[in-house]
Structures are given as structure tokens and as C-alpha cells.
Amino acid sequence: MPIIPRNWRVKLEARCWRPHSMYIHSARMAVIQDPAGAVFSVWQSKSHTGAGIAGVPGTLCWVDLNTPNPERAKQFYTDVFGWKIAPGDDPSGYLHIKNGDEFIGGIPPSSQQNPNAPPHWLSYILVADCDATASQAKDLGAHAHLEPMTIEHVGRMAILADPQGAVFAIFQPPTKGE
Numbered sequence: 465m466p467i468i469p470r471n472w473r474v475k476l477e478a479r480c481w482r483p484h485s486m487y488i489h490s491a492r493m494a495v496i497q498d499p500a501g502a503v504f505s506v507w508q509s510k511s512h513t514g515a516g517i518a519g520v521p522g523t524l525c526w527v528d529l530n531t532p533n534p535e536r537a538k539q540f541y542t543d544v545f546g547w548k549i550a551p552g553d554d555p556s557g558y559l560h561i562k563n564g565d566e567f568i569g570g571i572p573p574s575s576q577q578n579p580n581a582p583p584h585w586l587s588y589i590l591v592a593d594c595d596a597t598a599s600q601a602k603d604l605g606a607h608a609h610l611e612p613m614t615i616e617h618v619g620r621m622a623i624l625a626d627p628q629g630a631v632f633a634i635f636q637p638p639t640k641g642e
Contacts, residue, residue, distance in 0.1 A: 498540050500531045501583040519590070525635055526588035527561075527569035530577045534559060537571060586623070587632050594620035594636035601626075601634075 492508040517523050531537045538549040538559065548562040549571065557573030591597040594612045602608060605627035612622040620636040 498531075498583070499536055500533045502529060502531055502537075502585055504585055521590055521592045523590050524587055525590035526633075528586045528588070528633075529561070529569065529571045529583075530581060530586060531571060531583045532574065534571045534573075584631075588621070588635045589632060591634045591636050594622055594634055597634050597636075598622040598624060 490511050493505055495503060495505050497503050515524065529537055541547050542549060549559050552558055552560050559571040560567055561569040598608060598612050601624050607625045608622060609625060610623035612620055614620050619638045621633055623633045625631045
């Protein structure tokens with residue numbers, strides 16, 4: 465069975481950059497571009513299940529889709545993965561992405577996006593101390609696109625680029641009582 469149904473590209477306006485890559489017996493993977501231009505990969509497990517650790521420092525904890533067309537993205541990702549994408553309880557316009565019962569990411573409103581950045585997924589890495597991690601990363605050659613900041617009732621975050629330019633975010637959840 466193919467990892468990507470053949471009608472995806474036409475029906476959902478997706479573009480396959482690298483369809484059906486095989487990794488011997490461990491998995492199959494494809495690299496896809498959504499209709500707005502954000503690139504992501506899908507993984508079909510065989511003997512390698514993929515990420516098996518979550519909720520500890522150093523692991524992926526969240527993703528944001530930065531897109532100029534949130535409504536089209538909502539339709540596309542709902543059709544492809546069955547995700548539920550809806551506004552939160554706040555008036556910011558941020559859309560929350562839910563896979564089953566788990567919140568996995570969001571789509572920031574255009575007012576919170578860099579208008580010069582192309583559509584993209586931003587991965588968040590869980591850290592124990594946002595300020596210390598950002599400082600250490602900068603000491604190792606990273607560039608801070610967004611210095612550590614607090615989002616009330618959410619936690620602390622920063623957006624960094626490694627020495628080669630790959631951009632990622634770090635996130636520290638609030639401590640109890642914050």
C-alpha cells in the first residue's frame with residue numbers, strides 16, 4: 465500500500481517532493497508541500513516506530529504552522545490527517561491543532577507571523593530552562609530570532625537558528641503556581 469494515496473496531489477493540491485522513500489525494513493517516508501507552500505514529512509512505520517520519547521527536556525513538544533492562508537491549511541490538514549483545528553478560548557486568533565484528544569500545535573494569526581518568512585512548520589523543543597538553553601545555544605553559535613519571552617499562563621519560549629541557519633523554538637512550561 466502506498467504511503468501517499470495517488471489522488472492526494474490532485475484532490476488536495478499537495479506536491480510530493482520525495483514520494484515513497486524506503487528505509488530498508490524500518491519505514492517509509494515522503495516529503496510533501498501543502499497548498500500554501502509549507503513542507504512536512506510523513507512516516508509509515510515498519511520496524512522503526514519513530515519518536516518514542518515525549519514530555520522530557522530535549523523532545524519535540526509542539527509545532528506551529530505559519531501560513532498565509534489558515535483556512536486553506538485547516539481544510540487541507542483536516543482532510544489529510546483528520547485533525548481538529550479550532551480557535552482557543554482567547555481572542556488572539558490562534559488556532560489550536562488537535563490530533564485525537566491531544567493538542568499538538570497551532571496556527572498563529574497572520575499578525576503574529578513574520579511577513580518575510582515563507583510558509584513553514586516551526587518545531588518546539590521542550591527545555592527545563594528557556595533562558596539557560598537560549599544562552600548556551602548562542603554561546604555555541606546560534607542566533608536568537610526571538611529572545612526568551614513569557615506567554616502568560618503558557619510558559620517561556622524563544623526562537624533560535626542553529627549555526628547552519630535551521631530555525632527552531634524552545635519551550636519551558638510554567639511551574640506550578642505560575
